[in-house]
Amino acid sequence: MAIHTSVSFILLYMAVAMGVGRRNGADHYPDDGPGFRQFRRLILPTLFIPLGTGAVLHQLVNQEYLTASFGLAIMASGFCLTIVSVLLWNSRREDEWFDSMNQEIEARVGAQSQLTMLLDTISKGVLFVGRDGKIKLANDGASQLFEFPVEYLQGRHIRELLASSAHESFDKHFDHFINCQNRTHYTHQPFRISARNASGDEFPVLASVGYLSEAKDNGFGVLLLNGEMIERQMEQLRHKVRTDHLTLVGNRSSFDARMDELNAYGARSEQAVALIMVDIDHFKKVNDRFGHAAGDSILSDFAREVEDSLRYSDSLYRYGGEEFVIVTIGASLPHVRMLAERIRMRVESYPFPYKTKTIHITCSLGVAVCLPGETLEHCLERADNSLFVAKNTGRNRVVVNERHDMN
Numbered sequence: 001m002a003i004h005t006s007v008s009f010i011l012l013y014m015a016v017a018m019g020v021g022r023r024n025g026a027d028h029y030p031d032d033g034p035g036f037r038q039f040r041r042l043i044l045p046t047l048f049i050p051l052g053t054g055a056v057l058h059q060l061v062n063q064e065y066l067t068a069s070f071g072l073a074i075m076a077s078g079f080c081l082t083i084v085s086v087l088l089w090n091s092r093r094e095d096e097w098f099d100s101m102n103q104e105i106e107a108r109v110g111a112q113s114q115l116t117m118l119l120d121t122i123s124k125g126v127l128f129v130g131r132d133g134k135i136k137l138a139n140d141g142a143s144q145l146f147e148f149p150v151e152y153l154q155g156r157h158i159r160e161l162l163a164s165s166a167h168e169s170f171d172k173h174f175d176h177f178i179n180c181q182n183r184t185h186y187t188h189q190p191f192r193i194s195a196r197n198a199s200g201d202e203f204p205v206l207a208s209v210g211y212l213s214e215a216k217d218n219g220f221g222v223l224l225l226n227g228e229m230i231e232r233q234m235e236q237l238r239h240k241v242r243t244d245h246l247t248l249v250g251n252r253s254s255f256d257a258r259m260d261e262l263n264a265y266g267a268r269s270e271q272a273v274a275l276i277m278v279d280i281d282h283f284k285k286v287n288d289r290f291g292h293a294a295g296d297s298i299l300s301d302f303a304r305e306v307e308d309s310l311r312y313s314d315s316l317y318r319y320g321g322e323e324f325v326i327v328t329i330g331a332s333l334p335h336v337r338m339l340a341e342r343i344r345m346r347v348e349s350y351p352f353p354y355k356t357k358t359i360h361i362t363c364s365l366g367v368a369v370c371l372p373g374e375t376l377e378h379c380l381e382r383a384d385n386s387l388f389v390a391k392n393t394g395r396n397r398v399v400v401n402e403r404h405d406m407n
Helices: 002-024 034-062 068-121 140-146 164-178 227-241 252-266 283-290 292-308 333-349 376-392
Strands: 125-129 135-138 191-196 202-211 220-226 273-280 315-320 323-329 352-354 357-359 363-369 398-401
Touching: 034 068, 125 140, 140 191, 164 191, 164 202, 252 315, 252 323, 252 376, 273 283, 273 292, 273 333, 273 376, 283 292, 283 357, 292 315, 292 323, 292 333, 292 352, 292 357, 323 333, 333 363, 333 398, 363 376, 376 398
Parallel strands: 363 398
Antiparallel strands: 125 135, 125 220, 191 202, 202 220, 273 323, 273 363, 315 323, 352 357
């Protein structure tokens, strides 16, 4: 009877367990459906406890320590007690399992919420992509970049957002990262590809693939930056780095870069290059008398007046302090002399305003035209020597260095 009851109970429970497992069919946990989970948990106590109890009672009855009816009563009571105890134990374990699952779900929801919040705080386009290439999360930056709502992007394959010519390049970088053995020390290499927006227009983007440690399910982050915007920002940055913040003309770094360009240019062109060194006379006295704010105002106005006197092809740079350099290309020595004289006269006659005052200044200029076979550095040295002569012979004048003194 014990064997029959135990086997019957097990077969019945297996049928119920299989049915529950099929009904609730765990897509996320295929090997841990509720029916299978409880079957594994209950099979040992429901099988061995009744069999063991039955075997002991059978021996006691055979040795006439117990009557058959009394042994049967003990067996039935023990079986019922076992079933009730096992079910209560299983219920408690199931509650613990559900509590752990709820905690994991809350942790996953919290991690996803934090990830979503993190992505939304990034102004650049970020896509959270699974191994299959489908987008699981997208931030507002990606929505603005592709001109699609975030809801539209989620669930789509990332290839749908890329130009057909970019598929091979993206797959190559994406697969290389996925197959990387140690993603923690992966060297990120941004790569340039073409993407498509909602209107179907293609535009360049700078992409980078990375691993999101807070993300589950083998998620990978794809950072996408607008290539055109980057180029504009880089150009603005280059302009800012090479522009004097006070006078808004080229700074010393910009002048050095221009000299490098002209050195290369001069080897391919017959056009003459002339340099004019300009220095404001007695500028320290202006600062001492009217203050440094007045000096800054005069420097700014002075640069504007000089720049307005130049041709489109000429360029002005602040060399340092109150000293400036003018670079002209393709002008003969007489024309460069006339240009320098025009600047001197314009500065002398201009009433530089500062608050309620009018400040008059003058400037000295040294001119040199780069001669055949001469370096620009030597030409600049000759222009500086001319400026020194102009300042030591009365100021407010132009001095031209016509010698090619290589010594």
